Amino acid sequence: MTAAKRQFHADVFITLKRLVNDPEGIEIRNGLHNLGYDDVSEVRAGKYMQLQVEAANEDEALASVNEMCERLLCNTVIEEFRVSILEPQAT
Amino acid sequence: MTAAKRQFHADVFITLKRLVNDPEGIEIRNGLHNLGYDDVSEVRAGKYMQLQVEAANEDEALASVNEMCERLLCNTVIEEFRVSILEPQAT
Structure with missing residues:
Protein backbone atom coordinates (compact mmCIF):
# COMPACT_ATOMS: atom_id res chain seq x y z
CA MET A 1 0.00 0.00 0.00
CA THR A 2 1.36 3.39 -0.93
CA ALA A 3 0.40 6.45 1.05
CA ALA A 4 -1.36 9.12 -0.99
CA LYS A 5 0.97 11.94 -1.87
CA ARG A 6 0.21 15.45 -0.77
CA GLN A 7 1.29 18.80 -2.07
CA PHE A 8 3.89 20.71 -0.04
CA HIS A 9 5.28 24.19 -0.41
CA ALA A 10 9.03 24.51 0.07
CA ASP A 11 10.92 27.77 0.57
CA VAL A 12 14.59 27.56 -0.33
CA PHE A 13 17.05 30.26 0.76
CA HIS A 33 24.11 54.84 0.37
CA ASN A 34 23.79 56.95 -2.79
CA LEU A 35 20.07 57.26 -2.06
CA GLY A 36 20.87 58.46 1.45
CA TYR A 37 20.34 55.25 3.41
CA ASP A 38 23.56 55.54 5.37
CA ASP A 39 22.24 53.39 8.19
CA VAL A 40 22.74 50.25 6.11
CA SER A 41 26.07 48.75 7.08
CA GLU A 42 25.92 45.51 5.12
CA VAL A 43 23.94 43.81 2.37
CA ARG A 44 24.28 40.16 1.40
CA ALA A 45 22.54 39.09 -1.80
CA GLY A 46 21.09 35.62 -2.19
CA LYS A 47 18.47 33.58 -3.95
CA TYR A 48 15.01 32.55 -2.92
CA MET A 49 13.03 29.75 -4.56
CA GLN A 50 9.51 28.55 -3.97
CA LEU A 51 8.82 24.94 -4.91
CA GLN A 52 5.63 22.94 -5.08
CA VAL A 53 6.51 19.34 -4.30
CA GLU A 54 4.47 16.18 -3.95
CA ALA A 55 5.49 13.92 -1.10
CA ALA A 56 4.00 11.43 1.34
CA ASN A 57 4.82 13.58 4.35
CA GLU A 58 6.79 16.59 5.52
CA ASP A 59 9.98 14.66 6.28
CA GLU A 60 10.03 13.16 2.81
CA ALA A 61 9.45 16.58 1.23
CA LEU A 62 12.30 18.08 3.26
CA ALA A 63 14.71 15.26 2.40
CA SER A 64 13.82 15.53 -1.27
CA VAL A 65 14.29 19.31 -1.46
CA ASN A 66 17.56 19.10 0.50
CA GLU A 67 18.82 16.64 -2.09
CA MET A 68 17.74 18.94 -4.95
CA CYS A 69 19.72 21.75 -3.33
CA GLU A 70 22.82 19.59 -3.05
CA ARG A 71 22.56 18.34 -6.62
CA LEU A 72 21.31 21.33 -8.61
CA LEU A 73 20.02 24.44 -6.87
CA CYS A 74 22.99 25.32 -4.72
CA ASN A 75 26.70 25.55 -5.47
CA THR A 76 27.86 24.10 -2.18
CA VAL A 77 31.45 25.18 -2.74
CA ILE A 78 30.58 28.83 -2.15
CA GLU A 79 26.91 28.78 -1.15
CA GLU A 80 24.85 27.40 1.70
CA PHE A 81 21.12 26.73 1.80
CA ARG A 82 18.20 26.50 4.16
CA VAL A 83 14.90 24.77 3.38
CA SER A 84 11.60 25.43 5.05
CA ILE A 85 8.60 23.20 4.34
CA LEU A 86 5.09 24.57 4.76
CA GLU A 87 2.10 22.44 5.65
CA PRO A 88 0.02 21.43 2.66
CA GLN A 89 -3.13 23.45 2.19
CA ALA A 90 -6.40 21.73 2.93
CA THR A 91 -8.08 20.66 -0.29
CA MET B 1 17.40 63.83 22.97
CA THR B 2 17.98 61.19 20.33
CA ALA B 3 17.50 57.54 21.18
CA ALA B 4 20.56 55.40 20.68
CA LYS B 5 20.37 53.46 17.46
CA ARG B 6 20.53 49.71 17.49
CA GLN B 7 21.57 47.20 14.89
CA PHE B 8 18.77 45.23 13.21
CA HIS B 9 18.86 42.36 10.78
CA ALA B 10 16.38 42.54 7.91
CA ASP B 11 15.47 39.67 5.59
CA VAL B 12 14.04 40.81 2.27
CA PHE B 13 12.24 38.36 -0.03
CA HIS B 33 12.75 16.92 -13.93
CA ASN B 34 15.83 15.94 -15.96
CA LEU B 35 17.45 14.75 -12.72
CA GLY B 36 14.38 12.64 -11.98
CA TYR B 37 12.56 14.90 -9.52
CA ASP B 38 9.20 14.55 -11.20
CA ASP B 39 7.31 15.39 -8.02
CA VAL B 40 8.15 19.07 -8.44
CA SER B 41 5.20 20.73 -10.12
CA GLU B 42 6.31 24.35 -9.93
CA VAL B 43 9.34 26.49 -9.18
CA ARG B 44 9.30 30.26 -8.73
CA ALA B 45 12.67 31.99 -8.60
CA GLY B 46 13.20 35.08 -6.50
CA LYS B 47 15.77 37.08 -4.62
CA TYR B 48 16.74 37.10 -0.99
CA MET B 49 18.70 39.89 0.69
CA GLN B 50 20.03 40.20 4.20
CA LEU B 51 20.56 43.74 5.45
CA GLN B 52 22.18 45.11 8.57
CA VAL B 53 20.41 48.35 9.43
CA GLU B 54 20.76 50.81 12.27
CA ALA B 55 17.50 52.16 13.61
CA ALA B 56 15.99 53.42 16.84
CA ASN B 57 13.48 50.57 17.02
CA GLU B 58 11.95 47.72 15.05
CA ASP B 59 9.16 49.82 13.50
CA GLU B 60 11.64 52.37 12.21
CA ALA B 61 13.83 49.61 10.77
CA LEU B 62 10.83 48.04 9.02
CA ALA B 63 9.64 51.36 7.58
CA SER B 64 13.13 52.16 6.35
CA VAL B 65 13.68 48.80 4.65
CA ASN B 66 10.20 48.90 3.09
CA GLU B 67 11.11 52.27 1.57
CA MET B 68 14.42 50.89 0.25
CA CYS B 69 12.48 48.08 -1.43
CA GLU B 70 10.08 50.55 -3.07
CA ARG B 71 12.87 52.81 -4.25
CA LEU B 72 15.70 50.47 -5.23
CA LEU B 73 15.61 46.80 -4.34
CA CYS B 74 12.33 45.79 -5.92
CA ASN B 75 10.84 46.47 -9.34
CA THR B 76 7.29 46.93 -8.14
CA VAL B 77 5.86 46.74 -11.64
CA ILE B 78 6.55 43.01 -11.84
CA GLU B 79 7.83 42.08 -8.38
CA GLU B 80 6.50 42.08 -4.85
CA PHE B 81 8.45 42.01 -1.61
CA ARG B 82 8.21 40.94 1.99
CA VAL B 83 10.40 42.24 4.80
CA SER B 84 11.09 40.49 8.07
CA ILE B 85 12.99 42.29 10.84
CA LEU B 86 14.92 40.28 13.41
CA GLU B 87 15.58 41.47 16.93
CA PRO B 88 19.00 43.00 17.40
CA GLN B 89 21.53 40.68 18.97
CA ALA B 90 22.55 41.43 22.53
CA THR B 91 25.86 43.25 22.57
Whole structure:
Protein backbone atom coordinates (compact mmCIF):
# COMPACT_ATOMS: atom_id res chain seq x y z
CA MET A 1 0.00 0.00 0.00
CA THR A 2 1.36 3.39 -0.93
CA ALA A 3 0.40 6.45 1.05
CA ALA A 4 -1.36 9.12 -0.99
CA LYS A 5 0.97 11.94 -1.87
CA ARG A 6 0.21 15.45 -0.77
CA GLN A 7 1.29 18.80 -2.07
CA PHE A 8 3.89 20.71 -0.04
CA HIS A 9 5.28 24.19 -0.41
CA ALA A 10 9.03 24.51 0.07
CA ASP A 11 10.92 27.77 0.57
CA VAL A 12 14.59 27.56 -0.33
CA PHE A 13 17.05 30.26 0.76
CA ILE A 14 20.48 30.24 -0.83
CA THR A 15 23.20 32.54 0.44
CA LEU A 16 26.89 32.92 -0.15
CA LYS A 17 29.01 31.48 2.61
CA ARG A 18 30.12 34.04 5.15
CA LEU A 19 33.73 34.11 3.96
CA VAL A 20 32.88 34.47 0.27
CA ASN A 21 33.10 37.95 -1.21
CA ASP A 22 29.71 39.31 -2.33
CA PRO A 23 30.15 41.99 -5.02
CA GLU A 24 26.41 42.13 -5.72
CA GLY A 25 25.66 42.86 -2.09
CA ILE A 26 28.36 45.52 -1.98
CA GLU A 27 26.92 47.24 -5.05
CA ILE A 28 23.41 47.19 -3.57
CA ARG A 29 24.76 48.72 -0.37
CA ASN A 30 26.52 51.43 -2.40
CA GLY A 31 23.30 52.14 -4.27
CA LEU A 32 21.43 52.48 -0.97
CA HIS A 33 24.11 54.84 0.37
CA ASN A 34 23.79 56.95 -2.79
CA LEU A 35 20.07 57.26 -2.06
CA GLY A 36 20.87 58.46 1.45
CA TYR A 37 20.34 55.25 3.41
CA ASP A 38 23.56 55.54 5.37
CA ASP A 39 22.24 53.39 8.19
CA VAL A 40 22.74 50.25 6.11
CA SER A 41 26.07 48.75 7.08
CA GLU A 42 25.92 45.51 5.12
CA VAL A 43 23.94 43.81 2.37
CA ARG A 44 24.28 40.16 1.40
CA ALA A 45 22.54 39.09 -1.80
CA GLY A 46 21.09 35.62 -2.19
CA LYS A 47 18.47 33.58 -3.95
CA TYR A 48 15.01 32.55 -2.92
CA MET A 49 13.03 29.75 -4.56
CA GLN A 50 9.51 28.55 -3.97
CA LEU A 51 8.82 24.94 -4.91
CA GLN A 52 5.63 22.94 -5.08
CA VAL A 53 6.51 19.34 -4.30
CA GLU A 54 4.47 16.18 -3.95
CA ALA A 55 5.49 13.92 -1.10
CA ALA A 56 4.00 11.43 1.34
CA ASN A 57 4.82 13.58 4.35
CA GLU A 58 6.79 16.59 5.52
CA ASP A 59 9.98 14.66 6.28
CA GLU A 60 10.03 13.16 2.81
CA ALA A 61 9.45 16.58 1.23
CA LEU A 62 12.30 18.08 3.26
CA ALA A 63 14.71 15.26 2.40
CA SER A 64 13.82 15.53 -1.27
CA VAL A 65 14.29 19.31 -1.46
CA ASN A 66 17.56 19.10 0.50
CA GLU A 67 18.82 16.64 -2.09
CA MET A 68 17.74 18.94 -4.95
CA CYS A 69 19.72 21.75 -3.33
CA GLU A 70 22.82 19.59 -3.05
CA ARG A 71 22.56 18.34 -6.62
CA LEU A 72 21.31 21.33 -8.61
CA LEU A 73 20.02 24.44 -6.87
CA CYS A 74 22.99 25.32 -4.72
CA ASN A 75 26.70 25.55 -5.47
CA THR A 76 27.86 24.10 -2.18
CA VAL A 77 31.45 25.18 -2.74
CA ILE A 78 30.58 28.83 -2.15
CA GLU A 79 26.91 28.78 -1.15
CA GLU A 80 24.85 27.40 1.70
CA PHE A 81 21.12 26.73 1.80
CA ARG A 82 18.20 26.50 4.16
CA VAL A 83 14.90 24.77 3.38
CA SER A 84 11.60 25.43 5.05
CA ILE A 85 8.60 23.20 4.34
CA LEU A 86 5.09 24.57 4.76
CA GLU A 87 2.10 22.44 5.65
CA PRO A 88 0.02 21.43 2.66
CA GLN A 89 -3.13 23.45 2.19
CA ALA A 90 -6.40 21.73 2.93
CA THR A 91 -8.08 20.66 -0.29
CA MET B 1 17.40 63.83 22.97
CA THR B 2 17.98 61.19 20.33
CA ALA B 3 17.50 57.54 21.18
CA ALA B 4 20.56 55.40 20.68
CA LYS B 5 20.37 53.46 17.46
CA ARG B 6 20.53 49.71 17.49
CA GLN B 7 21.57 47.20 14.89
CA PHE B 8 18.77 45.23 13.21
CA HIS B 9 18.86 42.36 10.78
CA ALA B 10 16.38 42.54 7.91
CA ASP B 11 15.47 39.67 5.59
CA VAL B 12 14.04 40.81 2.27
CA PHE B 13 12.24 38.36 -0.03
CA ILE B 14 11.53 39.52 -3.56
CA THR B 15 9.36 37.43 -5.85
CA LEU B 16 7.78 37.91 -9.22
CA LYS B 17 4.10 38.72 -9.06
CA ARG B 18 1.88 35.71 -9.50
CA LEU B 19 0.77 36.65 -13.01
CA VAL B 20 4.27 37.40 -14.32
CA ASN B 21 5.94 34.69 -16.37
CA ASP B 22 9.01 33.21 -14.67
CA PRO B 23 11.38 31.69 -17.27
CA GLU B 24 14.12 31.13 -14.68
CA GLY B 25 11.76 29.12 -12.48
CA ILE B 26 10.59 27.09 -15.46
CA GLU B 27 14.18 26.24 -16.41
CA ILE B 28 14.99 25.20 -12.85
CA ARG B 29 11.92 22.95 -12.82
CA ASN B 30 13.00 21.41 -16.14
CA GLY B 31 16.47 20.81 -14.73
CA LEU B 32 14.96 19.08 -11.69
CA HIS B 33 12.75 16.92 -13.93
CA ASN B 34 15.83 15.94 -15.96
CA LEU B 35 17.45 14.75 -12.72
CA GLY B 36 14.38 12.64 -11.98
CA TYR B 37 12.56 14.90 -9.52
CA ASP B 38 9.20 14.55 -11.20
CA ASP B 39 7.31 15.39 -8.02
CA VAL B 40 8.15 19.07 -8.44
CA SER B 41 5.20 20.73 -10.12
CA GLU B 42 6.31 24.35 -9.93
CA VAL B 43 9.34 26.49 -9.18
CA ARG B 44 9.30 30.26 -8.73
CA ALA B 45 12.67 31.99 -8.60
CA GLY B 46 13.20 35.08 -6.50
CA LYS B 47 15.77 37.08 -4.62
CA TYR B 48 16.74 37.10 -0.99
CA MET B 49 18.70 39.89 0.69
CA GLN B 50 20.03 40.20 4.20
CA LEU B 51 20.56 43.74 5.45
CA GLN B 52 22.18 45.11 8.57
CA VAL B 53 20.41 48.35 9.43
CA GLU B 54 20.76 50.81 12.27
CA ALA B 55 17.50 52.16 13.61
CA ALA B 56 15.99 53.42 16.84
CA ASN B 57 13.48 50.57 17.02
CA GLU B 58 11.95 47.72 15.05
CA ASP B 59 9.16 49.82 13.50
CA GLU B 60 11.64 52.37 12.21
CA ALA B 61 13.83 49.61 10.77
CA LEU B 62 10.83 48.04 9.02
CA ALA B 63 9.64 51.36 7.58
CA SER B 64 13.13 52.16 6.35
CA VAL B 65 13.68 48.80 4.65
CA ASN B 66 10.20 48.90 3.09
CA GLU B 67 11.11 52.27 1.57
CA MET B 68 14.42 50.89 0.25
CA CYS B 69 12.48 48.08 -1.43
CA GLU B 70 10.08 50.55 -3.07
CA ARG B 71 12.87 52.81 -4.25
CA LEU B 72 15.70 50.47 -5.23
CA LEU B 73 15.61 46.80 -4.34
CA CYS B 74 12.33 45.79 -5.92
CA ASN B 75 10.84 46.47 -9.34
CA THR B 76 7.29 46.93 -8.14
CA VAL B 77 5.86 46.74 -11.64
CA ILE B 78 6.55 43.01 -11.84
CA GLU B 79 7.83 42.08 -8.38
CA GLU B 80 6.50 42.08 -4.85
CA PHE B 81 8.45 42.01 -1.61
CA ARG B 82 8.21 40.94 1.99
CA VAL B 83 10.40 42.24 4.80
CA SER B 84 11.09 40.49 8.07
CA ILE B 85 12.99 42.29 10.84
CA LEU B 86 14.92 40.28 13.41
CA GLU B 87 15.58 41.47 16.93
CA PRO B 88 19.00 43.00 17.40
CA GLN B 89 21.53 40.68 18.97
CA ALA B 90 22.55 41.43 22.53
CA THR B 91 25.86 43.25 22.57
